Amino acid sequence: xxxxxxxxxxxxxxxxxxxxxxxxxxxxxxxxxxxxxxxxxxxxxxxxxxxxxxxxxxxxxxxxxxxxxxxxxxxxxxxxxxxxxxxxxxxxxxxxxxxxxxxxxxxxxxxxxxxxxxxxxxxxxxxxxxxxxxxxxxxxxxxxxxxxxxxxxxxxxxxxxxxxxxxxxxxxxxxxxxxxxxxxxxxxxxxxxxxxxxxxxxxxxxxxxxxxxxxxxxxxxxxxxxxxxxxxxxxxxxxxxxxxxxxxxxxxxxxxxxxxxxxxxxxxxxxxxxxxxxxxxxxxxxxxxxxxxxxxxxxxxxxxxxxxxxxxxxxxxxxxxxxxxxxxxxxxxxxxxxxxxxxxxxxxxxxxxxxxxxxxxxxxxxxxxxxxxxxxxxxxxxxxxxxxxxxxxxxxxxxxxxxxxxxxxxxxxxxxxxxxxxxxxxxxxxx
Amino acid sequence: xxxxxxxxxxxxxxxxxxxxxxxxxxxxxxxxxxxxxxxxxxxxxxxxxxxxxxxxxxxxxxxxxxxxxxxxxxxxxxxxxxxxxxxxxxxxxxxxxxxxxxxxxxxxxxxxxxxxxxxxxxxxxxxxxxxxxxxxxxxxxxxxxxxxxxxxxxxxxxxxxxxxxxxxxxxxxxxxxxxxxxxxxxxxxxxxxxxxxxxxxxxxxxxxxxxxxxxxxxxxxxxxxxxxxxxxxxxxxxxxxxxxxxxxxxxxxxxxxxxxxxxxxxxxxxxxxxxxxxxxxxxxxxxxxxxxxxxxxxxxxxxxxxxxxxxxxxxxxxxxxxxxxxxxx
Numbered sequence: 201x202x203x204x205x206x207x208x209x210x211x212x213x214x215x216x217x218x219x220x221x222x223x224x225x226x227x228x229x230x231x232x233x234x235x236x237x238x239x240x241x242x243x244x245x246x247x248x249x250x251x252x253x254x255x256x257x258x259x260x261x262x263x264x265x266x267x268x269x270x271x272x273x274x275x276x277x278x279x280x281x282x283x284x285x286x287x288x289x290x291x292x293x294x295x296x297x298x299x300x301x302x303x304x305x306x307x308x309x310x311x312x313x314x315x316x317x318x319x320x321x322x323x324x325x326x327x328x329x330x331x332x333x334x335x336x337x338x339x340x341x342x343x344x345x346x347x348x349x350x351x352x353x354x355x356x357x358x359x360x361x362x363x364x365x366x367x368x369x370x371x372x373x374x375x376x377x378x379x380x381x382x383x384x385x386x387x388x389x390x391x392x393x394x395x396x397x398x399x400x401x402x403x404x405x406x407x408x409x410x411x412x413x414x415x416x417x418x419x420x421x422x423x424x425x426x427x428x429x430x431x432x433x434x435x436x437x438x439x440x441x442x443x444x445x446x447x448x449x450x451x452x453x454x455x456x457x458x459x460x461x462x463x464x465x466x467x468x469x470x471x472x473x474x475x476x477x478x479x480x481x482x483x484x485x486x487x488x489x490x491x492x493x494x495x496x497x498x499x500x501x502x503x504x505x506x507x508x509x510x511x512x513x514x515x516x517x518x519x520x521x522x523x524x525x526x527x528x529x530x531x532x533x534x535x536x537x538x539x540x541x542x543x544x545x546x547x548x549x550x551x552x553x554x555x556x557x558x559x560x561x562x563x564x565x566x567x568x569x570x571x572x573x574x575x576x577x578x579x580x581x582x583x584x585x586x587x588x589x590x591x592x593x594x595x596x597x598x599x600x601x602x603x604x605x606x607x608x609x610x611x612x613x614x615x616x617x618x619x620x621x622x623x624x625x626x627x628x629x630x631x
Numbered sequence: 632x633x634x635x636x637x638x639x640x641x642x643x644x645x646x647x648x649x650x651x652x653x654x655x656x657x658x659x660x661x662x663x664x665x666x667x668x669x670x671x672x673x674x675x676x677x678x679x680x681x682x683x684x685x686x687x688x689x690x691x692x693x694x695x696x697x698x699x700x701x702x703x704x705x706x707x708x709x710x711x712x713x714x715x716x717x718x719x720x721x722x723x724x725x726x727x728x729x730x731x732x733x734x735x736x737x738x739x740x741x742x743x744x745x746x747x748x749x750x751x752x753x754x755x756x757x758x759x760x761x762x763x764x765x766x767x768x769x770x771x772x773x774x775x776x777x778x779x780x781x782x783x784x785x786x787x788x789x790x791x792x793x794x795x796x797x798x799x800x801x802x803x804x805x806x807x808x809x810x811x812x813x814x815x816x817x818x819x820x821x822x823x824x825x826x827x828x829x830x831x832x833x834x835x836x837x838x839x840x841x842x843x844x845x846x847x848x849x850x851x852x853x854x855x856x857x858x859x860x861x862x863x864x865x866x867x868x869x870x871x872x873x874x875x876x877x878x879x880x881x882x883x884x885x886x887x888x889x890x891x892x893x894x895x896x897x898x899x900x901x902x903x904x905x906x907x908x909x910x911x912x913x914x915x916x917x918x919x920x921x922x923x924x925x926x927x928x929x930x931x932x933x934x935x936x937x938x939x940x941x942x943x944x945x946x947x948x949x950x951x952x953x954x955x956x957x958x959x960x
Contacts, residue, residue: 278900282921289701307702307924457897461784465791592702596922599899606897607905610810621906628724629923 242522243269244529245295249280252299252349252512253483253546257538261529268525277301277459287517288314294517296526302511303595305335305346310592312338315345316516321527323347329553331587336513346513347534350548352478353578353585354413354507356385357485360497360570362473366395372572375499382414382443385502389452392473403452405463405472407444407609408602409509410453413476414440416588417504422598423591431597431626441601445615448608455609457602464488476501478509479549479578486547486568498572506584511551549578556582593629600625695930702924715931725932727907728915729939731816735891735911736884739820739827744876747828748869751835752861765836768829776826776889783822784894809896815909822890827883831876838872839865874951878944885940888913912936 246254251274258270273295275283281304287293288311300308308315319325319342325333328348336346356379360370368388369378379385389403404410415421418436423429431437447453456466466472467488475481477498485496501507514530516523532538536558539550544564555561556579564575604622607613613621695716698709719725754765771779786793787808795805808818842865850860866873891909892900901918903910910918916936920929 277898278922285701285921285924310702456790459898460896462788462790462896465788469791471790599902603897603899603902603905607810610807610905612810612906612908618906624723628722 239267241267241269242525243271244297244522244526246270246272246297246299246529247280247284247295248272248274248299249277249301250274250480251483253542253548254533256545257533257541261532268529270529288519291519294519296516296520296522297530298515298517299349299512300336300346300515301595302335302351302508302513303598305513306590306594307592308345308515309335309337309339312343312345314518316518316523316527317343317345318347318527318530319344321531323531327553328551329585329587331585332511332551335590336515346515347530348551349512349514349534350480350539350542351511351551351582352480352507352509353549353581354416354501354509355477355479355574355577355581356474356499356501357477357481357496357569358474358499359470359495361495362396362401362470363392365397366392366473368392370497372497372499372577375497379499379502382503386443386447386450386452389447389474390450393451396473401470402454402472403447404474404476405454405456405466406458406602407448407453407455407605408598409458409476410447411440411444411601411605412509412598413501413507414443414503416507416509417586419586419588421588421590422594422601423589425589427589427591429591429593429597429626429630431601432623441605441619442615444605445608445618448605453609455606457606476509479543479547479574480510482547482566482569482574493568494570496568497570498566498574498577500577501581504584504586506581506586508582508585543575549582553582596629597626600629691930691933694926695928695934697927699926699930700924701926707926709927711927715928716935718928719931719935724907724910724915725912725935728903728910728912731903731907731909732885732887732911732913735816735819735823735887735909736881738816739823739887740877740880740884742820743824743828744831744873744880746824747831747876748835748866748873750828750832751839752865754832754836755839765833768832770829771826772830774826777893779826780822780890780893783818783825784896787818787894809894809904809909812908815894815904819887819890819894819909822894823884823887827880831880834876835869835872838869842868870951874947877951878947881943881947882940885936885943886913887911888917892917912939 248254254272258272262268262270281300284294284298284300285307323344325344327333332348332351333344333346334341336348337344356375358375363370363375368391369375379388392403393399415437418434418440420430420434420436422431422434422437424434448455454466454472456463456471467485477485482498485492514534516526516530520526534552536550536552536555539548539552540555540558540561542548543550543555543561547566550556550561562575562579563573565571566574600622603625604613604618607618607621608615694707696710696712697707698711698714699707750768754761754768758764787795789795789805789807789809792808794808799805806814808814846864846868847860850864855863888911891903891911891914894909895902895904897905899922901910901914901922903914903918912932913936916929916932919925919932923929
């Protein structure tokens with residue numbers, strides 16, 4: 201039976217289509233769902249927004265678990281969180297472990313069902329203080345989706361050589377006595393600016409950092425106790441604003457935004473004498489290089505001597521393929537032993553509260569910073585920390601206020617104009 | 632053929648002869664081929680466009696009619712009609728973004744095209760190594776937007792930038808390029824101009840080389856100088872080319888995104904400056920989508936941007952029609 205040309209073509213096309221379908225299906229099929237075979241070769245991906253100092257820990261973990269390879273992926277803060285949000289919505293594309301910073305975590309609380317609940321894997325919330333773990337929990341607090349890694353704490357880092365040149369005391373204990381309240385901080389700043397020979401050197405790097413340090417010590421920040429934006433109703437916000445703006449007008453700010461290349465250049469060129477210093481900033485300062493060993497020192501932060509800037513959590517999106525292995529790795533990275541190691545080598549202060557009274561942590565001194573008692577300073581700042589209620593847009597609101605302060609530093613707006621812009625930005629954000 | 636014709640004249644009844652049937656099927660297949668093949672050839676493009684171009688367009692329009700916020704579960708089904716668009720009309724940040732986009736667009740397009748025209752005119756001469764020059768002007772276009780912008784940001788740096796250093800050697804004050812409105816517009820326009828001038832000049836050059844030399848000869852005989860020749864012969868003959876470059880440049884300028892995003896030296900790159908002084912519409916859209924998670928509102932801004940581009944291109948066309956010019960053919 202001879203098949204006509206047309207019929208032959210149609211048949212061939214049909215066979216081709218039939219063959220293509222399973223081939224395409226095979227392309228798109230997911231790998232077999234998490235088997236508990238502990239000898240299967242697994243690659244775990246970890247997405248971070250900065251260097252957490254985990255390299256040595258990965259090596260140790262991979263030696264103990266030969267079947268596991270760990271791949272770390274670092275993008276900048278904004279890109280990392282935007283990608284995470286996009287991939288969560290898309291249902292695919294997240295890594296096995298995703299880090300979320302404390303300024304962003306509140307926005308994920310309503311999406312906690314998309315993450316693994318650590319309470320199902322034997323994690324106890326007593327590992328952290330309430331204010332730390334509750335931020336990474338579901339609204340009803342029945343599910344914990346983030347393991348606290350480090351916390352910033354807050355101290356004051358200063359250039360002791362510049363202090364000496366301006367006739368100010370240089371030992372941390374003396375600096376603590378000299379700079380006790382925020383008013384002291386700003387008035388000593390005036391003295392410094394007047395007496396220090398190089399007029400290009402300012403007192404601090406950016407007004408927004410000082411503003412955040414002041415506001416965080418108040419009972420409430422930009423949110424009230426009911427997760428409502430309190431930027432106009434909370435007098436502490438405007439008070440911190442006014443105080444910071446006055447110091448900018450007095451010329452104390454170098455006006456350089458943190459984490460930009462200009463900021464790194466500013467450190468290298470010695471553009472400011474003090475900087476509000478969370479624990480992870482110690483690591484940042486250290487990367488400036490050995491030329492600055494013995495120039496920086498650490499004192500207590502003025503005001504209520506407590507504070508916290510930053511800190512992160514490790515989360516595991518449920519869409520991952522290697523949940524059990526990822527949970528094990530995350531628990532390892534945030535275990536007290538590892539956090540102690542990170543503090544003594546890398547500078548990130550642990551959020552595990554049992555470590556704050558551990559002598560090897562609280563007694564730790566750092567040779568780079570002229571043997572400053574950094575362990576004691578940060579432990580005290582963590583213990584003195586009064587938690588502040590926060591809300592989903594805390595990070596963005598902080599950015600809006602930061603931009604307002606920058607516009608004043610740039611001399612492009614009066615204080616009132618900048619404040620009006622801040623309010624408009626917050627309205628745009630929330631509405 | 633004669634056999635077929637005889638068979639056909641006996642009526643349209645199908646003959647039982649298998650060879651005949653095959654010939655008829657082949658004819659049918661051939662006719663089908665002639666009719667369908669053109670569509671099949673262009674189908675791949677349109678299928679891909681349909682999936683990746685048309686569908687997102689329509690889906691965005693749909694999303695712009697909802698009140699979808701990514702951080703609020705379930706809000707994607709919140710139908711709000713045209714509320715997003717009416718909010719847009721009263722949004723000071725949108726109008727600010729529009730103003731910035733148009734201003735940067737004008738600053739980066741008009742001088743750039745004029746310089747490209749002049750550059751093309753000089754490249755048209757028989758100078759030594761002209762091929763090298765013609766290839767050279769395209770080099771800025773080859774580098775990536777991100778790399779170029781980052782380097783220019785260093786050059787425009789407030790405290791340690793090369794350009795501020797030049798200003799101080801000339802006795803002027805340092806400028807904070809990101810801080811001011813006009814300074815940021817000019818800086819971004821410089822980055823864009825640096826990138827696209829060579830590209831547009833090559834397009835003009837191609838157009839110029841199609842102008843017959845006799846026109847210039849006769850004009851020279853009549854005593855027209857170089858500048859007169861340029862004005863009355865070159866430019867009018869280039870009208871279609873100029874129109875093309877103006878429209879393409881306008882569309883590109885209205886969508887400006889990479890340069891303003893990376894020009895911002897701050898922790899909030901999508902803010903377009905501390906007072907949104909160089910936040911273009913594309914950046915505002917991106918900001919609403921990814922920083923503020925307002926998907927519904929962001930989609931509405933995208934469509935508004937599309938409408939703005941269509942309006943401006945139509946204005947361009949209208950003005951160009953009214954320009955006097957020599958009809959090319």
